[in-house]
Amino acid sequence: MAKSSVKNESSVKNFLYLFIFMMLIWLALTSSLHWQELIVGCVVSIVITFFLNSNYQPLGLPSLNLIKIFYIFIYLIVLFIEIVKANFDVAYRVLHPKMPIKPGVVIIKTSLRQDIAKLILANSITLTPGTFTLDIKKDKLLIHWIYVRSENIEDSTKLIGARFEKYLGKIFS
Amino acid sequence: MKEITYINPVLLIAVPLALAFIIPILKFVWEKSIKWIPVAGFLFDLIVSITLIPIVLQKNIIVKIGGTTTPFSINLVVGPAGLLLSIMISLAGFLVAIYALKYIQEGDKTKYHILFMLLLTGAIGVVLTGDIFNLFVFFEVLCISSYALVGYLGNRAGIESSIKYLIQGSIGSSLLLVGIGLIYGQYGTLNMADLAAQIKTADSISLFVPMFFMITGLGIEAAIFPLNSWLPDAHSSAPSSISAVLSGIAIEVGLYAMMRILFTIFAAESFMGFLLFLGVITLLIGEMSAFSQNNIKRMLAYSSIGQIGLIVFAFSIATASGLSGGFFQMISHTLNKALLFLATGFMIYRTGSMEISSFRGLGKKMPLTALFFTIGTFSIIGLPPFVGFASKFLIFKAALAKQELLFIILIAVIILTTVIEGAYFFRIIQTLYFKESDDKSSKQESAITALIPMFIFALLILILGIYPNWIMKFIHSAASELLNKMSYLRSVLG
Amino acid sequence: MGIVGMIITGIGVLFLLLGNFGILRLPDVYNRIQAGTKCTTFGAFFTIVGIGILEPNWFWKCLLIAAFVLITNPISSHAIARASKIIGVLLCDKSVIDKTEEFKNEKGV
Amino acid sequence: MDFLYNYIYYIGAFGLILIGLYILLVKHNLIKMIIGLSILETGVNLFIITLGYLDNGTAPIFSKENLESNMMVDPVPQALVLTAIVIGLAVLALALSLAIRLYDSFKTLNLKKIKEQKW
Amino acid sequence: MTILIVFAIIIVLGMFFSFLRMLIGPTASDRAVAVDTITTTTVALLVLLAFIFERYVYLDVSLVYALLAFVGLVALARYLERGI
Amino acid sequence: MIIVITLLVLMMLASAITACIMKDLISAVIAACVVSLIAAVLFFLLHAPDVAMAEASIGAALVTAVFIIAIKRTKRHEE
Amino acid sequence: MKKFFSLILLIIIVVGMIYTIHQIPFGKNQSKIGKYFVANGKDETGAANIVTSVVVGYRSFDTLGEVTVLFLAAIGLGAILTTTKKQNHDIEKASLILNTGCRFLFPLVLLFSAYIFIHGHLSPGGGFQGGAVVASGFLLIYLACPGKRINKVGNTISESVGGLIFIILGAIGLFVGDRYFLANFLPKGELNTLFSAGIIPIIYIALGFKVGSELNSVIDKMMEES
Structure with missing residues (x-):
């Protein structure tokens, strides 16, 4: 019983992650905050998330918190510097x-x-x-x-x- | 004047399409009903077309689709000529669908029925449309389903001929598209009537080039002489029910589209002399090659080439009576060839061979099928009182009315080909009736669902042969519609 | 803003040219992929983001496209490189070490 | 320069059409012929689009305010080509499936070596 | 604006180098790498052109382009490693 | 701008000729793919973004993939 | 010999076309119907993208035929490939990077395709392009994860229902308003907003599903082994 509830919780979390991710992409795609776009974006994101959530779990998305987001930023900066170096190298x-x-x-x-x-x-x-x-x-x-x-x-x-x-x-x- | 209400002719295309889209779902729900869907669809089409006859005889019906005024949106033009062909198509579709209930046993039957339905729907679209790009689209529907159906059985011959057909057909449709592009670039419209209003003569080279492209593209499907190398292979390796439709409908639709473009858009009188010769050469080549065949389906396919040549000849006379002869010959060819292929289908099915020599003694084993086959051959040769006689007579009369030496020579050639035709068909009849069979097994008549359509075809051949006047009025108005560009223009553009 | 964007775009374009030149010049498939992944990804990224800076309304969409290129290009290069390793495209003669055989004996996916 | 401006697209389109037709007429390998078919179709599409171009025109999409209808390129060829591309894909897929079947039955793709049917 | 057109010309020149590799590349892998580079370069070119034409809506095309070139290349690579 | 167009057209024609003369069918398919890709850019330059999108998605990706699958199931080299 | 004749044929075609091209100057030519569509299209159909209003509005009958062609190709492919011998050989598995990358990109691709066909009337794109993107997303999954296959029943149902919606919407036009097939009977809405242009977005969404599932079934049948 406990096990299934844990599983449920993680699946809900995964659902939310994917949904927010999709929504962010949708916002970048449309670049508009018109209410119609938002509604349609929500609907599309929910549908896609509903069908693909089970496929996404094995990818092992990290459970996010503030420290991790901070590290992600640091990582991106390091990566960017390395990329610039790489180019001059090549x-x-x-x-x-x-x-x-x-x-x-x-x-x-x-x-x-x-x-x-x-x-x-x-x-x-x-x-x-x-x-x-x-x-x-x-x-x-x-x-x-x-x-x-x-x-x-x-x-x-x-x-x-x-x-x-x-x-x-x-x-x- | 009171507006007459009628069923919108766009349903002639929309309903079969919807039915075809339903079939894949129906496969999961109620698989047994699938084979009745084409029967129902074409019965609907037949009934609707027949109810439209009295209206169309008074004036053309213009059907707007999804737009505003005429030259800007697609419209269907239901005139006598288009309606005549659409009746023929739905009649043949209905009867062949009944035939196919029992005949089709191999392969994926669901897919066969979908392809068959869409083949004829594409044909109806081609004959009814009033827009050249729309014509191209429906032409592709027709062509692609025939490519798939020719290769449907999956045997070596079928695949090979399907490939040949596909390659040549796609070159043809690309050329057609280039022609449409050139026309659009020069005149800025796609509507046939609007084009016809802008094009006065076909003399300038800039007009001749697109015409050449379009005629070549359509000529490949219509199997006119230098472009017909795909036909015998394709028609002989398809299933017999499909051969009946391909020979009886598909090439005639290609021919009709070609004539529509020649007569209505370009009004190319000077081009007709050239077509006259092409027609006679096609006729000669077809009949001569048919004479030397041993395979019965190939023989019938070559005979189709010959008949197409005859129809081209009739149309190229370019007088009202010549066009009537051409239309009548189209009808008679559809009926004859469909009947012959359907009868042949079951004869091959029983004997298991396509060689003519293996049909010995079938006249006793399958008396009804052999009888129908005989009726078909007599009619196609042109013996009275069958429909073939009436149509050939009409063509001769039209050609003689020209009173030129050229036409008399050409008629002599045509009579010669008739003799050749008679010779090879009588050979088959002799084999059927007067040669003893090797095995003495009992009678094996065709299935009843196969006999009914054959019987109806034979009955129509006989009736139209004895009373050709019943449809003469309709045919005459079809011919005058095709020939008279101005009345077409007036009916579409108002 | 305009000048910054222009400079960034210019850098990107320059690196695109270099990357493509590398594809032509370097000796074997693997070295070409080195040039192809780095310079072109970087160049495309900078060009696109530079355009995004030039026209601020376009920024988010340009960033999306750039991010997309950044994700997909290494993957497709990797797929091609792996394929050429599997079908046995040879390294060029300047190569000093090849541990492919050792790697092949590893187990797992 | 003027000549180039006026004819460069036509040169490209006709070049593709001719190369495609040449492959179709001369080559015997079936897959090669189908490649030729796809090139031919691309050429025809390019040709039709070129017909609708307008100098200093822009795409017929009213997505912002200051667009006037007299500086838009012709939308009709684009609609036609959209249709033609999809039809071309359909023909191509069918042809390739037939090629697979052909290879299964004959173990070759060379059309010259296949002589099941003759006149 | 002129400088942007110069940029476009430079990008196309760059494409030309890769294109030469596509023509002469001894193995299929070489050609595939060249096509990969060409497409990435083209995505940049399309965005640049969209800016030159001043149309926001054209950006969608480059997105599709980026995605679909990827699909074609993956198919090619999977064929070369005998995966499909 | 005319230089860009000319270079693109030349590249397109050259890769079409390459597709014609290659004996290795995979190389020919890659060349045909390049033809489609460049044609998409040309459509874009002709202000036909809809068509460019369709050509890029259908002509470059799906057709290439379908060709490759067919070659996989038949034979790679032309004889 | 054959080469010679084909070259002559090609030269004839070239000469003819060059002659004709002189009648059609490049870049000066706005055709009659093109002008009409550009001037009146956005008021009559309510779609900002005139190409869309031509494809799904004025010339929607062509589109119906085109969808039919695609349907036919899928069906015909199935009919031809049914009886092929299935090959059996060991498949090299995709590398972890490709596999993970494709699974990561897949929802993105689907979202993107949804964007394309929902915004068909506002920006370039529409049912066909969106459908092609859907199909390539599925192709990506087939390539990266061998053995994964789409649910065939669902695919067939979405294919058929997409086509039926198109025809039924067209047929409703026969009974309301101006009474012709494929009439745009819904309110037009405000230009350049998502909910505008009447039936055009609905048709494009149906088309997106239909085209996507058709292309998908084409690819699926061609890749089918085991």
Whole structure:
């Protein structure tokens, strides 16, 4: 009995998350606060949420609170700085007449559990300097590195993944 | 004057479409009723069309759809010619649907019925519409359902011929679309009557090019001589009930659309001489190829090419009596070919082979089917008192009325082809009646649901052959509607 | 506001050009994907957001489009890269290390 | 420059139509022919849209205040092409399903090698 | 306004580089990567053009474009890795 | 603006020719996809956003996917 | 030889078309009916997007035919592919990233498609585009998660009901107001608001469902294995 009530509670929470998410996207899409748009947006969001809620649960959305939102902001800033660095990095390599590249494929480890966290980690790695994700299996990621600095797993993990995992681990705890 | 109330002709298209959309749901609810849906739909169409006859004979009905004044929205123009064809289509659809109750055993039957219904609905749309782009859309409905139906049985021949048909047909419809685009770019309208009012003559090259594209596009579906390589394959590998509809309706609808564009929009008198020759060549090629066939369905398909050639010839005479002959020949071809294919379908079903030689002695085993088949052949050759005689006679009379040497030569050619036609059809009849069968099994008549439509077709052939005057008035007004551009314009634009 | 937006758009456009140039210049598929994901994503992001700044009414929608590009582009690049790894597109000769075989022996999804 | 302005879209559209027709007439591989069909359809659509263009025009959508109807491009070709695109998709899907069936029965896609039916 | 048009020309030049890779790319993967880049670049181009034309409603097109190019590429990748 | 249009048209025609001469059908399909994608941009430039949307969604995504599925179930190389 | 003849044919076509094109100057040509629609369309139908008012208003009969064509394609595809041999081979599973990403994007795609076909009369887009987006969303799921399939019964019902709504709305027009098929009998509303343009948004929503489920069934049938 207790178990089912817990489940109910989490499903209600999930419903709300998805609904708010959909509503926010709808607001961005329409960019208008006219009452008709709001009503239709609510209806559409509820319908979609109703049908897809069960599909969304396995993704492991984090239960939000203020601290986590704060971390999300920090994470976004870190990511943004890394992306800017990445671009100058690639621009340098492309424009340099000798093309200073030393590509290779390495493996790194991650301690994240949830699917969506892994997705965000992989996407972040793809967007940051010199690396992108080739494949993923359980807690190992196969990484293509345009300028290999280290060949063993631990060092690579530290060089590539650690800076994101620090925040992601807090967000998805 | 008192306004006469009538059923809105748009229902001729809307009701079958709605029924076709219902069928997939009906499959979950009440599967047995599905095969009766086409029967009901076309019975409705037939009744509505027949009630419209007296009104249409007085003046054309213009049906507005979803818009305001005439050139800006789509409208249907129900004139005598369109109504005549729509009656033929719904009659053939109704009877063939009855035939298909028992005949269709293979494949996904639900899908067969939907495709069959939409095929004929597309045909009705093509003959009734008054807008060239709408014509294109319904033409695509017709074509796509025939592509699917030709490949419906899924055997090797069916797939191959369906592919050939599809490739050629899509090239044709793309060309048609280019033609429509060119016309629209120059005249800024899509309504047929409005176009016809703006186009005075078809002499300039800028007008000839779109006409060429449109005629080529429609000619592929109508199977006129250089463009007909798909037809024998496609018509012979479809199920027999579908062959009946394809031969009897689909190509004639293509031809009608072509003639509508030629006569009403472009008024291209100078183009008619060219079509005259194309028609006769088509006729010759069709009949000669049919003569050398051993497969009965291929033979009938080639015979259809020949008949189309004859109809093109009749239309290209471009006089009122010639057009009447063409329309009458259309009716007679629909009746004859449908009857022949339906009879052949059950003969193939019983013997399991399409070779003519395997039909030996069927005249004793399936007396009624063989009798109907014989009636069909006599009529298609043009023996009195069947309808084929009346229609061919009308065409000859119209051609002779021109009193030119050219026409006399062409008529001689046509008579020659009739002799060829007679030769190969009598060969089949001889096989049916005067050759002994190998196995001595007992009588195996066709199913009763197959015999009824065949009987009705045969009865119509006989009645119209003896009393052609019953429909002569209708045919004459259809011909004058097609020929007389100004009256069409006046009825649409007011 | 106008000048800020213009500069941001300009940076984005420049990086788009660079990214595409990288696609042409770099030696093998994987290195090309490096250029393709980073520069084009960044360039498209900045171009679109720059337009959003130029016209404040458009900002939210532009941000949505940019976010969408930011999410989808790494995923599709990843899918293509993984596919080329599986069908065995070779790394270029400058490569120093390839741990694919080791990774293949790992279990799990 | 003037020539280019006036004819560049027509060149593109006719180029596509011709390439499509060429593929359809010359190639024998069925899937290749269907690719040609899709290119042909794209060309026809581009041609029809080009017919409706108006210099310095804008899309026929009254979404803001200061739009006048005499500077809008022709909406009719757009409506026609919308229809034509969907029809093209339908034909394409049907053709590809037939190609799959053809390959199942004949183990080839080359139409020249298939001679089940003859005149 | 002129500078925006110059931007558009630069973007199209960039597309041209990727396009060359699409033409010569030795393997199908190369072509797929090139198409991926072309589409991302095009999304930016469409937003820029929408601004040049001063129509807010045109932005929807670029959204659809971004989404659907993604779908096509995923289908391609899944085919290459023998997934469908 | 005319330079943009000309470059786009040239790219479109070149990829159509590529689709014609490629023996590998997947490459041909990719080239045909590029034709559709660029055609969508041209529709956009001709102020037909509705059509551009339809072409992008139907021509580029669905048609490519359907082609790829069909090639998957038949054969990849032209003979 | 065949190449030669086809080239000659193509050249003839080119010459003819070039000749005709001179009659149609680029960019100067606003046609008669186009002018009428642009000038009167927003008052007569109440839709801000004139293309929509042409597609679903003035030329809605074309649209009916077009939906029928799509329906036919789905049905015909099913009829042709019913008896194919089913292949059996092991499928490479999609990577976790792709799988998660697609599942994450799926609701977004659906929301977006709903936006497109609900706003068909205000901004570019409408039933067809929205339907195509729905279908590509489902395609994404098929690609990323092999084995997941849509509920066929629901799909068929939404397909049929979408078409029926279109025809029934058209037929209601026969009995009210001006008494013609597909008449816009509902109030027009205020321009550029969501609830305007009479039956146009309703038809577009029905079309969105219908087109989406039809394209979906096309893709589903083509991908069907096991």
